[in-house]
Amino acid sequence: MALATAAQIRAATRINSANDTLLGVLASRADAAFARYCGHPRPDSGGYTMEAATYTTFPGRYDIGIGKDARIAVLPTPVIQSITSVHVDPEQDYPGSTLLAASEYVKDGRKVELTSDATHAWSTSPRANKVVVSAGYTIADHDVLTQACIIQVAHWLSNTASAGSSNMSTAGQSRPVAPLGLLPEVTTLLDPYMVGVP
Numbered sequence: 001m002a003l004a005t006a007a008q009i010r011a012a013t014r015i016n017s018a019n020d021t022l023l024g025v026l027a028s029r030a031d032a033a034f035a036r037y038c039g040h041p042r043p044d045s046g047g048y049t050m051e052a053a054t055y056t057t058f059p060g061r062y063d064i065g066i067g068k069d070a071r072i073a074v075l076p077t078p079v080i081q082s083i084t085s086v087h088v089d090p091e092q093d094y095p096g097s098t099l100l101a102a103s104e105y106v107k108d109g110r111k112v113e114l115t116s117d118a119t120h121a122w123s124t125s126p127r128a129n130k131v132v133v134s135a136g137y138t139i140a141d142h143d144v145l146t147q148a149c150i151i152q153v154a155h156w157l158s159n160t161a162s163a164g165s166s167n168m169s170t171a172g173q174s175r176p177v178a179p180l181g182l183l184p185e186v187t188t189l190l191d192p193y194m195v196g197v198p
Contacts (some may be wrong), residue, residue, distance in 0.1 A: 003149035
């Protein structure tokens with residue numbers, strides 16, 4: 001599912017349905033640009049996205065808490081929707097014997113916390129901890145992302161004729177062209193979705 005459908009963008013831009021393919025492409029580009037702006041890593045599928053996707057992560061010593069927080073690992077992903085698997089294996093083979101049962105961990109935002117009765121503790125060895133999650137956003141629940149996509153795509157559509165130019169001549173007058181980067185009002189909408197230190 002895209003951040004915004006062609007019909008939603010058409011309603012805001014008065015573009016006809018003959019351009020639905022272009023609108024879909026621009027919505028996908030907006031999705032990728034938003035994910036890069038928000039600091040989201042590439043999911044396993046390879047393309048940046050704000051939508052829920054699968055991420056294979058290897059939380060290391062800088063991602064693991066200390067002291068009373070030593071059972072918590074913060075993943076460098078968007079908000080976790082579900083956890084597929086958690087392995088702790090300093091040998092980096094990740095056999096079934098290093099797989100934690102679902103009852104041995106809980107998720108909270110971007111954090112994975114091992115329960116007190118977990119059979120393993122987080123390792124500080126490189127790539128010893130392997131956590132596979134579905135992380136990102138269910139677009140139907142985040143109309144802010146849809147609104148940001150519509151605003152950005154409408155901006156791109158209204159400025160396609162001037163792409164690559166810094167000024168545009170209209171009726172004998174020269175005016176500066178709006179840059180095709182993310183609009184300030186869009187980045188304001190995206191700020192709550194940034195991946196940062198929790």
